[in-house]
Amino acid sequence: MAKHLDLGSAGESLACRELSRLGYRVTDTNVRMKMGELDIVAEEGGEMVVVEVRTRTLGRMLPPEATVGPSKIKKLIRTGTAYMASRGWEGPWRIDIAAITVSPDDKLVLEIFRDITVGLIEP
Amino acid sequence: MNAVLGVTLQGIQALRVEVEVEITGGLFVISIVGLPDASVREARERVRAALRSLGVSVRGRVAVNLAPADSPKEGALLDLPIAIGIAHAMGEIRVKRPSIFMGELALDGRVRRVRGAVPAALLARTHGLPFFVPGGNAAEVSLVKGVEAYRVDHIRDLFAHLKGDGALEPIVPGTCAEEPHEPDPDFSDIKGQAAAKRALEIAAAGHHNILMTGSPGSGKTLLARALKDILPPLSDEELMEALLVRSTVGLPMDGTRRRPFRSIHHTASTIAICGGGTNLRPGEISLAHRGVLFLDEFTEFRRDLLESLRQPLEDGFISVSRASGSVTYPARVLLVTACNPCPCGYWGDPVEPCRCSPGAIERYRRKLSGPILDRIDLYVTVPRLTPEELVQAGGEEGEGSSRVRERVVKARERQWERWSSMGFQCNAELPEKTLRKQVRLDTEGKRFLREMATRIRLSGRGVSRVLKVARTIADLAGDEDLSTMHLAEALAFREGGNLPWTS
Numbered sequence: 001m002a003k004h005l006d007l008g009s010a011g012e013s014l015a016c017r018e019l020s021r022l023g024y025r026v027t028d029t030n031v032r033m034k035m036g037e038l039d040i041v042a043e044e045g046g047e048m049v050v051v052e053v054r055t056r057t058l059g060r061m062l063p064p065e066a067t068v069g070p071s072k073i074k075k076l077i078r079t080g081t082a083y084m085a086s087r088g089w090e091g092p093w094r095i096d097i098a099a100i101t102v103s104p105d106d107k108l109v110l111e112i113f114r115d116i117t118v119g120l121i122e123p
Numbered sequence: 124m125n126a127v128l129g130v131t132l133q134g135i136q137a138l139r140v141e142v143e144v145e146i147t148g149g150l151f152v153i154s155i156v157g158l159p160d161a162s163v164r165e166a167r168e169r170v171r172a173a174l175r176s177l178g179v180s181v182r183g184r185v186a187v188n189l190a191p192a193d194s195p196k197e198g199a200l201l202d203l204p205i206a207i208g209i210a211h212a213m214g215e216i217r218v219k220r221p222s223i224f225m226g227e228l229a230l231d232g233r234v235r236r237v238r239g240a241v242p243a244a245l246l247a248r249t250h251g252l253p254f255f256v257p258g259g260n261a262a263e264v265s266l267v268k269g270v271e272a273y274r275v276d277h278i279r280d281l282f283a284h285l286k287g288d289g290a291l292e293p294i295v296p297g298t299c300a301e302e303p304h305e306p307d308p309d310f311s312d313i314k315g316q317a318a319a320k321r322a323l324e325i326a327a328a329g330h331h332n333i334l335m336t337g338s339p340g341s342g343k344t345l346l347a348r349a350l351k352d353i354l355p356p357l358s359d360e361e362l363m364e365a366l367l368v369r370s371t372v373g374l375p376m377d378g379t380r381r382r383p384f385r386s387i388h389h390t391a392s393t394i395a396i397c398g399g400g401t402n403l404r405p406g407e408i409s410l411a412h413r414g415v416l417f418l419d420e421f422t423e424f425r426r427d428l429l430e431s432l433r434q435p436l437e438d439g440f441i442s443v444s445r446a447s448g449s450v451t452y453p454a455r456v457l458l459v460t461a462c463n464p465c466p467c468g469y470w471g472d473p474v475e476p477c478r479c480s481p482g483a484i485e486r487y488r489r490k491l492s493g494p495i496l497d498r499i500d501l502y503v504t505v506p507r508l509t510p511e512e513l514v515q516a517g518g519e520e521g522e523g524s525s526r527v528r529e530r531v532v533k534a535r536e537r538q539w540e541r542w543s544s545m546g547f548q549c550n551a552e553l554p555e556k557t558l559r560k561q562v563r564l565d566t567e568g569k570r571f572l573r574e575m576a577t578r579i580r581l582s583g584r585g586v587s588r589v590l591k592v593a594r595t596i597a598d599l600a601g602d603e604d605l606s607t608m609h610l611a612e613a614l615a616f617r618e619g620g621n622l623p624w625t626s
Contacts, residue, residue, distance in 0.1 A: 092182035093149065
């Protein structure tokens with residue numbers, strides 16, 4: 001596997017471990033829907049959570065969380081809505097970002113951004 | 124009926140708004156429908172943050188409907204009812220009794236003061252509903268009698284109140300005391316100007332509009348400012364009317380019965396004075412309701428602005444019609460105006476010569492139309508004081524504002540006794556018909572008036588104005604009947620001294 005894909009999947013498994021530790025119950029990973037893919041789907045506090053994992057090496061232009069732009073958010077909303085509908089989930093759900101930075105000594109640092117669509121005027 | 128109610132303003136009236144909330148699953152979003160303006164739509168951010176400060180986290184799709192759906196809602200005063208509506212729909216609290224809520228939310232849950240608390244309180248009183256109002260508005264609401272109002276400083280307290288844990292304090296009905304205050308400037312501080320002071324006294328007593336002309340620096344503005352301290356205090360009813368307008372605009376309460384005094388600069392726009400704008404608001408003429416509207420440099424005002432004052436001066440209210448709706452604001456004002464007699468300002472001055480050409484004076488006087496001058500009862504010339512008068516320190520001071528005010532109050536009481544059964548308050552309001560019937564002259568008075576009317580070419584309206592002013596002068600003196608003396612004084616103010624355009 002190419003190096004960047006290795007890094008990505010390493011990040012995703014780290015995110016899964018860390019999320020479980022934080023009280024998320026991971027129900028699905030790498031869900032492929034027609035319009036896109038969801039990295040992790042979990043359940044937390046009576047709410048479903050779609051987690052988008054982003055892994056980046058420190059020192060690149062943008063931090064990992066900033067690489068989720070408006071079009072990606074739109075895509076996540078569409079894919080998430082379709083996923084919730086396919087699983088028959090009618091309660092509230094949200095989108096989190098798990099941002100993983102690779103430090104110069106190859107350590108992975110995870111940061112979670114909860115509920116990223118909440119302040120958007122037009123989500 | 125839905126239990127959570129808010130209000131929105133329509134003119135100086137509050138309109139009841141029902142806040143309906145539905146929450147379904149899905150990605151979090153708050154959508155507000157029911158013609159909200161930008162500040163209502165932005166409520167969702169404030170509401171979410173304020174609720175979160177209480178540990179209530181809003182989830183799912185939240186639909187807020189503001190009924191009636193077809194009238195536009197404006198202002199941040201709907202923040203609180205929306206927050207309560209959402210918490211009610213989430214099951215956090217139960218609003219058992221229908222209640223009116225108003226207030227703007229801070230992000231940390233504090234409740235900020237809003238405009239329109241008094242109209243809303245009146246609405247709550249009419250419907251007999253409890254009313255929850257921001258602490259900042261408590262003072263004005265306390266003056267509305269017979270309303271069950273509670274002061275809310277933080278949304279936390281309101282939640283506790285609705286859950287039944289900690290009762291909010293009801294607002295105790297207050298009274299507006301008539302505080303004695305130092306007149307500024309006092310009549311006794313103004314040197315000379317006996318005629319002008321007398322004219323102001325008559326204007327205050329009978330609610331007669333007045334025009335003062337004089338050279339620059341003769342003290343017109345000072346005299347006008349002194350007028351506000353000889354006016355009688357606002358009655359309960361008048362206080363309520365003035366309060367209603369102030370509250371609609373969002374001006375704080377000054378907590379006195381002093382009459383409003385609005386001094387307008389001549390660059391003011393028609394909307395600023397008459398009311399209007401995208402979100403309809405009362406203008407200066409409504410803020411001066413039951414008080415004084417002072418237009419300094421009267422001739423410098425735009426012509427169309429002065430013309431737009433004609434209707435409210437006659438009717439005592441102003442109707443503002445716009446595409447977004449039509450509203451009526453009260454506008455019963457005492458119009459006090461001041462101007463120079465000519466462009467250079469020295470026409471008729473005893474010392475300085477006037478440098479204006481006849482054409483310039485003609486143009487200057489044309490700025491004031493007949494119809495607007497026709498609504499002015501008293502013309503008075505304010506001459507410049509001679510150097511001797513100015514330098515003379517101490518000496519005879521003249522009487523103070525408080526004594527003049529006592530006479531004015533008595534004269535108003537007399538007018539009230541006489542006219543209240545007919546629905547008028549003061550002499551200036553009398554319509555022609557009533558005036559001719561009620562104000563009788565003896566034979567000598569009639570002869571005198573006829574003679575004078577011919578000599579100074581008085582119009583029909585001019586005669587009735589003289590009669591009204593004479594009636595006020597008689598009321599000030601405490602006389603029941605008009606005598607030649609009263610008529611003569613009234614005529615002196617009609618002639619307008621040496622005004623170039625009224626002769």
